[in-house]
Amino acid sequence: MVSGELGEDFTYYFAASEQVPSAVGLGVLVNPDHSVRAAGGFILQVMPETPESVVADLENRIKGLPPVSTMIEKGVSPEDLLKEIAGEGELKFLERFPVRFACSCSKEKFKDAMISLGGEELQSIIDEDGFAETQCRFCNEKYFFNREELEEMKAAAQRKKR
Known part of the structure; x- marks a missing residue:
């Protein structure tokens, strides 16, 4: 992080880490109720051997843009x-394609994560609650595991341990 402004930080990252001259412009307008009114951005990267005059022209145009x-x-x-x-x-x-939010979470992925807790921890969950409910931190999807599923996960965890 260079400045805390995402556009500037990404621009720095591309230049310093990937060594690709880049410009990043990002913006979000938020309503009083904290919902997003408008959000968008761009990443512009020049091709190798782009003449400096073209790069300078692009930089000037970007500086003159209103907020994204x-x-x-x-x-x-x-x-x-x-x-x-x-x-x-x-x-x-x-190419053109729609931009959309898509989370790749699934009950199977959460099941694998639960198995990684190990047999003892899963037994503790079984003893204390008899079920488990998980929630994805990205999309807020909830996944419920009943006692039988927890028992199956515990058995899988014990097999992995061997």
Whole structure:
């Protein structure tokens, strides 16, 4: 972390760690009820051997942009945002796909994590509650394990220990 501003920190990371000249712009507008009104961003990385004049032009255009969150709130599309950054240059869109939040959690993954607790800990859960409920910290999905499932996990944990 360089500044605590995510865009600046990512830009620094790409330049220092990956050694790829990059620009990152991020923004979020939050409503009074703490829901997100507008959020978006971009990552721009130049190809090797890009002329310095092109890099300088891109830097100047990015510096002149309004805040990304303001642009998103006004309905600026990702393509239009890119056109603002690139200016008069020729753009070729290679692929488009929707951005969406998708968590890869599953009951099976939580089961594997529970098995890793070991037989003694699982027995303790069985003795104390007779069930377990877990919740994903990313998507808030809840998974319930009954006594029979806990017994199966305990047996699997004991087999792994051998």
